[in-house]
Amino acid sequence: MKRKDFFLFFFLPFVGLILIFFLASYLNSSRIQKQVKGVIEEQLRASAGILAVGISHLLEEGRPPDTVLGPYSGGSGIYYIALLDAEKNILSWSSQFEGYLPLSLKDKDLPESWTIDSPAGKILNLFVPFSAAESQSYFLYLGYSLEDSLGVIAARFRKSLALILGILALAGLVFSRGVFLIQARYLAKTREADAERLQKEHYREISAFTAGIAHEIKNPLNSLALLFELMQKKGAAAVAEDVALGKNEVQKISRTIDQFSDFLKPLRLTKEPLTVEDLIAGASSSLAAEFPEKKAAVEYSPGAPLRLAADRQLIVQALFNILKNAVQAESRNPVRIDAEKTKKGIKIRIQDSGPGIPPAVIEHIFDPFFTTKTGMGVGLYLAKKIIERHEGKVTVESRPGQGALFTIQLPGG
Amino acid sequence: MTRLRKILPLLVFLSAAHPAFPQHPGHFYNVDTEIKVEGIIKDISLEPRYKDRSPFLVVTLEERLSKDIYTVEISPSWFFGEDVHKGENLEVTGSVVSTADRGKILIARQIRFRGETIDLRDRQGFPSWRGGPDRKGRRRGRRI
Numbered sequence: 001m002k003r004k005d006f007f008l009f010f011f012l013p014f015v016g017l018i019l020i021f022f023l024a025s026y027l028n029s030s031r032i033q034k035q036v037k038g039v040i041e042e043q044l045r046a047s048a049g050i051l052a053v054g055i056s057h058l059l060e061e062g063r064p065p066d067t068v069l070g071p072y073s074g075g076s077g078i079y080y081i082a083l084l085d086a087e088k089n090i091l092s093w094s095s096q097f098e099g100y101l102p103l104s105l106k107d108k109d110l111p112e113s114w115t116i117d118s119p120a121g122k123i124l125n126l127f128v129p130f131s132a133a134e135s136q137s138y139f140l141y142l143g144y145s146l147e148d149s150l151g152v153i154a155a156r157f158r159k160s161l162a163l164i165l166g167i168l169a170l171a172g173l174v175f176s177r178g179v180f181l182i183q184a185r186y187l188a189k190t191r192e193a194d195a196e197r198l199q200k201e202h203y204r205e206i207s208a209f210t211a212g213i214a215h216e217i218k219n220p221l222n223s224l225a226l227l228f229e230l231m232q233k234k235g236a237a238a239v240a241e242d243v244a245l246g247k248n249e250v251q252k253i254s255r256t257i258d259q260f261s262d263f264l265k266p267l268r269l270t271k272e273p274l275t276v277e278d279l280i281a282g283a284s285s286s287l288a289a290e291f292p293e294k295k296a297a298v299e300y301s302p303g304a305p306l307r308l309a310a311d312r313q314l315i316v317q318a319l320f321n322i323l324k325n326a327v328q329a330e331s332r333n334p335v336r337i338d339a340e341k342t343k344k345g346i347k348i349r350i351q352d353s354g355p356g357i358p359p360a361v362i363e364h365i366f367d368p369f370f371t372t373k374t375g376m377g378v379g380l381y382l383a384k385k386i387i388e389r390h391e392g393k394v395t396v397e398s399r400p401g402q403g404a405l406f407t408i409q410l411p412g413g
Numbered sequence: 414m415t416r417l418r419k420i421l422p423l424l425v426f427l428s429a430a431h432p433a434f435p436q437h438p439g440h441f442y443n444v445d446t447e448i449k450v451e452g453i454i455k456d457i458s459l460e461p462r463y464k465d466r467s468p469f470l471v472v473t474l475e476e477r478l479s480k481d482i483y484t485v486e487i488s489p490s491w492f493f494g495e496d497v498h499k500g501e502n503l504e505v506t507g508s509v510v511s512t513a514d515r516g517k518i519l520i521a522r523q524i525r526f527r528g529e530t531i532d533l534r535d536r537q538g539f540p541s542w543r544g545g546p547d548r549k550g551r552r553r554g555r556r557i
Contacts (some may be wrong), residue, residue: 090441093438097439098543099541100534100537100538102539104444118537289441
């Protein structure tokens with residue numbers, strides 16, 4: 001999936017979800033605000049009732065009406081307060097704003113409560129009837145600021161909304177990032193698997209082609225070998241030596257073709273319990289036999305025994321092929337080997353200090369019949385095939401002038 | 414009980430609030446008694462009003478036709494940035510309060526002066542110098 005597709009299929013829907021949530025919250029906020037306002041109004045009405053009781057007590061005590069509002073004027077949230085008699089004449093009043101008492105008595109039937117908009121914000125007006133001494137009727141007129149209560153609730157709501165949106169956005173980013181990483185990893189593995197499949201197909205084609213050629217060559221070679229056999233028995237003595245030479249060459253070609261055929265055959269493993277030390281010792285002795293002039297071609301210090309189950313002959317063959325390649329690249333210093341146990345199994349590293357492998361070569365180094373020296377170019381191919389048949393992995397790293405490092409990963413340990 | 418617990422802090426606060434300031438019962442901006450008066454400025458003074466916050470510009474106005482005298486409360490002196498002179502013409506829209514001791518008091522909401530209209534309060538009597546959401550008590554209100 002491309003970045004653009006990822007954006008379209010994962011990121012945009014998530015952003016859409018957040019927007020829907022935001023829109024729903026926004027649309028719902030007016031309903032919540034209305035409900036909250038209702039609760040506040042109810043609470044303020046209750047407190048106004050209690051104020052009326054307090055004032056009625058003061059009136060019953062004989063306090064003059066123009067003084068009873070004193071303790072209640074200028075209170076927090078009360079913008080104005082007025083005391084009216086039964087005929088709705090104002091007896092006393094107080095306001096936080098100079099002379100501001102927005103009460104119109106033109107309408108005889110005043111509601112118990114109403115809200116007005118003012119430059120100081122929304123004000124809840126309450127008109128509360130009550131009675132005091134000698135059953136005299138009064139009215140208490142109050143203007144409560146709704147801005148403080150609603151403002152606090154609105155601020156809390158905005159804060160909560162911002163917090164939820166922030167958490168959602170963060171979760172979305174983490175989720176999107178996670179999906180993107182999983183997708184990228186999956187894509188990388190898919191590409192790797194595709195490349196491996198193509199390589200295997202390529203090898204199969206080469207194998208089929210080579211097996212066909214070997215078969216086609218082997219039949220006439222057998223006839224030639226028989227012919228040389230007859231000529232040896234019935235031929236003239238003068239050409240006996242030449243016939244023997246010819247027979248020898250034909251047999252050599254036949255052996256080479258047999259070797260080819262062996263490479264192309266699927267490997268059959270006969271696993272047995274082994275240690276890495278045994279395998280390296282086996283490969284080293286084979287190397288010493290191949291290069292008798294190099295007295296100390298390999299440098300290896302065995303540590304604790306590393307155990308694995310493998311086909312001894314094949315793994316020794318694989319190690320030998322890699323060591324041979326390293327020794328051929330390195331003429332003076334010994335090739336260093338070290339082995340260790342890892343989480344995935346056993347890791348064997350073979351490091352030479354030769355001239356290194358050019359980048360153009362390194363990408364084909366495990367290809368069959370690829371060589372920069374004399375020989376068939378199947379050594380490293382066979383080593384890789386053997387290691388992979390053991391469910392292992394072999395990689396090579398090299399920088400010009402800094403030698404090459406072959407890393408073999410095998411299950412076990 | 415829960416409701417009482419909620420409003421208890423409010424009541425405690427209210428009981429500790431400032432003492433009342435003496436106000437004439439009718440001395441507020443009564444929207445029901447709004448009138449328009451045009452006359453000549455007879456006197457100008459600065460007088461304390463409304464809890465002595467700041468001196469108010471008060472003018473004595475003689476109505477042009479009836480010759481009735483009105484004590485016109487304009488605004489705090491800091492808010493009204495014009496020089497007013499005796500003998501000038503003034504048109505006032507405001508709430509009238511009739512008192513026994515000081516005659517007719519006119520709380521100005523809007524005045525027309527030297528060809529300019531100056532808003533001092535809104536239609537409900539909210540004072541313009543006390544600001545609001547978008548006017549933080551600055552010298553405002555003038556329009557031509």
